[in-house]
Amino acid sequence: MSTRxxxxxxxxxxxxxTPVPAPESPAAERRARVRRWRASWRRxxxxxxxxFISPWIFGFVVLTAGPMIASLVLSFTNYDGIGPTKGVGxxxxxxxxxxxxxATSLMNTLLFSAMRVPLSMALALALAMLLLRVGxxxxxxxxxxxxxxxxxxxxxxxxxxxxxxxNMGLINNVLGFFGVSGPSWTTDGTWVKPGLVLTTLWAxxxxxxxxxxxxxxxxxxxxxxxxxxxxxxxxxxxxxxxPQISGALFFTLIVNTIASLQTxxxxxxxxxxxxxxxxxxxxxxxxYVVYLFQQAFQFMHMGYASALSWLLFLVILVxxxxxxxxxKRFVYYEGDTR
Amino acid sequence: xxxLTTLPPGGSEQAADDAATTAVRPPRxxxxxxxxxxxxxxxxxxxxxxxxxxxxxFLWLISASLKPSERxxxxxxxxxxxxxxxxxxxxxxxxxxxxxxxxxxxTLAAATAVTISSSVVAFGFAYFxxxxxxxxxxxxxxxxxxxxxxxxxPQYLIWNWLHLASSQIPLWAPNLFGSAxxxxxxxxxxxxxxxxxxxxxxxDGASYWAMFWRIAVPLCRPALVVTxxxxxxxxxxxxxxxxxxxxxxxxxxVPRGLKAVLxxxxxxxxxxxxxxxxxxxxxxxxxxxxxxxxxxxxxxxxATTGRKG
Numbered sequence: 001m002s003t004r005x006x007x008x009x010x011x012x013x014x015x016x017x018t019p020v021p022a023p024e025s026p027a028a029e030r031r032a033r034v035r036r037w038r039a040s041w042r043r044x045x046x047x048x049x050x051x052f053i054s055p056w057i058f059g060f061v062v063l064t065a066g067p068m069i070a071s072l073v074l075s076f077t078n079y080d081g082i083g084p085t086k087g088v089g090x091x092x093x094x095x096x097x098x099x100x101x102x103a104t105s106l107m108n109t110l111l112f113s114a115m116r117v118p119l120s121m122a123l124a125l126a127l128a129m130l131l132l133r134v135g136x137x138x139x140x141x142x143x144x145x146x147x148x149x150x151x152x153x154x155x156x157x158x159x160x161x162x163x164x165x166x167n168m169g170l171i172n173n174v175l176g177f178f179g180v181s182g183p184s185w186t187t188d189g190t191w192v193k194p195g196l197v198l199t200t201l202w203a204x205x206x207x208x209x210x211x212x213x214x215x216x217x218x219x220x221x222x223x224x225x226x227x228x229x230x231x232x233x234x235x236x237x238x239x240x241x242x243p244q245i246s247g248a249l250f251f252t253l254i255v256n257t258i259a260s261l262q263t264x265x266x267x268x269x270x271x272x273x274x275x276x277x278x279x280x281x282x283x284x285x286x287x288y289v290v291y292l293f294q295q296a297f298q299f300m301h302m303g304y305a306s307a308l309s310w311l312l313f314l315v316i317l318v319x320x321x322x323x324x325x326x327x328k329r330f331v332y333y334e335g336d337t338r
Numbered sequence: 339x340x341x342l343t344t345l346p347p348g349g350s351e352q353a354a355d356d357a358a359t360t361a362v363r364p365p366r367x368x369x370x371x372x373x374x375x376x377x378x379x380x381x382x383x384x385x386x387x388x389x390x391x392x393x394x395x396f397l398w399l400i401s402a403s404l405k406p407s408e409r410x411x412x413x414x415x416x417x418x419x420x421x422x423x424x425x426x427x428x429x430x431x432x433x434x435x436x437x438x439x440x441x442x443x444x445t446l447a448a449a450t451a452v453t454i455s456s457s458v459v460a461f462g463f464a465y466f467x468x469x470x471x472x473x474x475x476x477x478x479x480x481x482x483x484x485x486x487x488x489x490x491x492p493q494y495l496i497w498n499w500l501h502l503a504s505s506q507i508p509l510w511a512p513n514l515f516g517s518a519x520x521x522x523x524x525x526x527x528x529x530x531x532x533x534x535x536x537x538x539x540x541x542d543g544a545s546y547w548a549m550f551w552r553i554a555v556p557l558c559r560p561a562l563v564v565t566x567x568x569x570x571x572x573x574x575x576x577x578x579x580x581x582x583x584x585x586x587x588x589x590x591x592v593p594r595g596l597k598a599v600l601x602x603x604x605x606x607x608x609x610x611x612x613x614x615x616x617x618x619x620x621x622x623x624x625x626x627x628x629x630x631x632x633x634x635x636x637x638x639x640x641a642t643t644g645r646k647g
Contacts, residue, residue: 045466048546052462053474055455059515064481067492074491081498127388130381137382142637143629144389147396150625152575154593155618158600159395162402162611168411170398202395209640262485265577265593273601289487296491297582309487316485 075306082300092307102308104283105291106315108193112287113260115197120204121252127204128211142212146205157269160199161186171198186270189284196285200266207252214248215241243332250331254323261316264289288312396622403615410611424616431610434617436588437595441574441621444509444591448573452513453566456520457558461550463521464528465536475525482518486578494582508583509591510573520565523639527561528554564639567632574625592621 050057075092079085096102127145131138148156163170166184175182185195218241226236242249264287271285272294292312296305402410403424405417412418428434463475493512497503531554539549555562580594590598596617599610629636 046468049462049466049468049471052466052546052550053459055514056459056478056516056521057474059512060477060481062496063493063512063515064484064489067489067496068484070492070495071488081495127385130385130388134378134381134385137385141385141389143633144392146637147626147629148392150571150629151396151622152577152593152618152625154575154577154596155399155622158596158614158618159399162411162615163395163398165411170413173413202392205392206640209637213640258483258485262487268581269577269597269600273597292487293578293581297494302491302495305491309485309490313485313488316483320483 071306071309074303075310077303079303079306080300081302085303088303092304095304096307096311101286101291102311105286105288106311108284108286109261109263109288112193112197112263113257115194116200116260117253117256119197120201120207120256121249123201124204124207124252125211125249127208128215131208131212132215138212142205142209145208148203149205151203153265154269156199156203157266160195160266161270164195164199192271192284196263196266196270200263207256210248210252211245214245218244243330246327246331250327253327254320257319257323258316261312261319262289263287264293268293399615399622400619403612403619405612407610407612410615421612424612425620428613428616428620431613432595432599432617433587433590434592434595434620437590437592438620440506440589441591441593444506445570445573448510448513449566449569451510452517452520452569453562455514455516456565457524457555457562458550459516460521460524461528461554464525465546465549465554478518478521482522490578490582497583503583504585504589506584506589506591509576509579513569517569520568524558524561524565527558531557560635560638563632563635567628567636568639570628571625574621592617596621 076087076089077085078088078091131141134141151159164172164185166172166182166187169182169185171185172182183191185191222240222244223236226240231239267285267287268290272290288308289312292305292308295301295308397415398413401415401417404420404422405412405424406419406421409417409419463471463478493508494503497508502508535553535557536549539553544552575593576591577593577597580591581597584590584594587595587598596614599614599617
C-alpha cells in the first residue's frame with residue numbers, strides 16, 4: 001500500500017475508459033482494476049477521506065489525547081485551579097495508597113459491580129428467553145422492559161430514596177407482607193449497596209434487547225439436531241444456546257462492567273450533594289467516581305483527582321484484559337467470518 | 339457478526355423479527371422448536387409478573403406526585419385525595435419551565451451535532467480506502483474504552499481557559515467532533531450499502547460530498563434516527579456535565595435542577611417530596627414520548643450494536 005502510493009500517478013496501463021473493459025481472466029482483470037483504481041483515485045481520494053474524518057481527528061487531539069496527556073502531567077502536580085502549581089513527583093500516587101477513602105470507594109465500586117453485572121446478565125437472559133416465541137406480545141413486553149432505561153438516573157436515585165425508605169418505603173412494605181422485616185436500605189451501611197444494585201437492575205432492558213436479538217439468530221436446526229441426539233432442555237441450553245450467544249454475552253459483560261465501575265449518578269443523587277460534601281456520612285455509597293468528582297470539583301484537588309482517574313483507568317484496563325483473556329476460551333463466533 | 343450481514347442495512351426491528359422467525363425457521367414437522375424455559379401460557383404469566391415489577395415504580399411515582407406532602411409514602415396506588423395542584427405548583431416553586439427549556443435546547447444541540455458530525459466521519463471511514471485508515475479506526479474503538487473521568491478534569495480546564503466553563507456550551511459542543519460509539523454504529527450501516535451505487539454516482543460525476551449527502555444519508559436514515567434518539571436520551575438524562583459546568587440556576591438542565599431541589603433538603607430545608615416526584619414525572623415523560631416515536635429504530639439499533647460484540 002504505502003510503497004505504491006509513492007509512485008507517480010502515471011496514467012493507467014490500460015487506457016480503455018469504457019465501463020466494461022475487455023475481459024482477460026477474471027483475477028487478472030480484478031488486479032488491473034485495483035491498480036487503476038489506486039493510481040487514478042488515490043490523490044484526491046485520500047485527501048477527501050481525511051477531510052471527512054477531520055472532525056474526529058480534531059476532537060481526538062483536543063478532547064481526548066491532549067487531555068489524557070494533561071491529566072497525566074497534572075497527576076504529578078498539586079494543581080488546585082487557583083494557587084501556584086508545583087510538581088510533587090509521585091506524591092499523589094503515594095497518597096492514593098494511604099487515603100482510606102480511596103480504598104473504601106474502590107472496594108464499594110468493585111463489590112457493587114461484582115453483584116450487579118452477573119445479576120443483570122442472568123436476569124436479562126432469563127427475560128429474553130421468556131420473550132422468545134411469544135409472538136406479537138414480545139413487542140409489548142420488550143417495550144415495558146425497556147422503559148426504565150429511558151428514566152433519567154436522577155429520577156432513579158430519587159425513586160431509590162422513596163421506595164427503599166426503611167420505615168415507609170414500598171419495598172419494605174412488600175417484604176413485611178411476607179413476614180420479613182426489611183432492613184434500613186438507605187441508612188444501614190450493609191444494605192446500601194444491595195439496595196442500589198436492585199435499583200439499577202431495574203434498567204436492564206437494553207441487555208434484554210441485545211440477548212433477544214442474539215437468541216433469534218441461533219439456527220433452528222441446531223436445536224433439532226440436539227433433540228434428535230436426545231439432549232434435554234438444559235443440555236440444549238448449555239451446549240447450543242450459550243455457545244451460540246456467547247458473542248452477545250461477552251459484549252454485555254465488558255460493557256456492563258465498564259459502566260458499573262463508573263457508576264455515579266444514582267449514588268450521588270441519593271447520598272451526596274453540595275451540603276454534605278465535606279462529610280462522609282454515607283461511606284457505603286461512596287463510589288469511586290463520586291469520590292473523584294468531589295476531589296476534583298468540590299475540593300478542587302485537580303492534581304490528586306487526575307491521579308485518581310489514572311488509577312481507575314488501570315483498574316478498568318486490568319479487569320477488561322482479564323475478561324477478554326478468560327472469555328476467549330468461551331466465546332464462539334460462527335464461522336469467524338468478519 | 340454473521341447475523342448482522344443477513345439484515346438489510348437499517349432494516350426495522352420488525353423486519354429483523356420476521357427474518358428471524360420466519361425465514362430461518364425450517365418446515366415444521368411436529369418437533370418442538372426452541373427449548374423454552376416454560377410453556378407459552380406460563381411464559382406469558384411470568385412475563386406479566388416481570389412487567390408489573392418494571393412498571394410499578396412508574397405508577398408509584400405518578401401516584402406519589404399526586405398526593406399531599408405528608409401522604410407521599412402511603413403505598414396505595416390510588417390516592418385518597420388527588421392533589422393535582424402539585425403539578426401546577428412546581429412551575430411556581432422551582433424554575434422548572436426554565437430548566438425544561440434549557441434541557442430541550444442543550445439536548446437538541448447535542449443530538450443534532452453528534453448525528454451530523456458522526457455520520458460525516460463514519461462515511462469517511464466506510465467509503466474511502468486511505469493509508470492509515472485501520473490504525474485511525476482502531477483509535478476510534480480504543481477511545482470507546484477510555485473512562486470518561488480521565489479526560490474530565492483537563493476538559494474542564496480547557497473550557498475554563500476559554501472562559502466558557504460556566505455556560506451550556508461544554509454540554510454539547512464536544513459533539514461537533516463526532517463520538518466514537520456512533521461513528522462505529524454508522525460506519526457499520528454505511529458499509530452495508532452496495533458499493534456499485536457509489537461507483538455509478540462517480541461515473542455521473544458526483545462529488546464525494548454529494549455521494550454522502552445524496553446517497554448514503556437518505557439510505558441510512560434509520561441509523562441516523564437511532565443515533566439521534568440515543569443522544570437525545572444521553573443528553574437529556576446527563577447529570578455529570580451539568581454538575582461540573584453549570585453554576586447559575588437559570589442555566590440548569592432538569593436533572594441538575596432536580597438535584598438542586600434535593601440539595602435544599604440536605605441543607606436543612608423541608609423536603610418537598612411531592613414536588614420532587616412531580617418534577618421527576620415531568621422529566622421522564624418526554625423520554626417516554628421520544629421512545630414511543632423512535633421505538634422501531636431504537637430497538638433495532640441496540641440489537642445491532644449488541645451483535646457486534
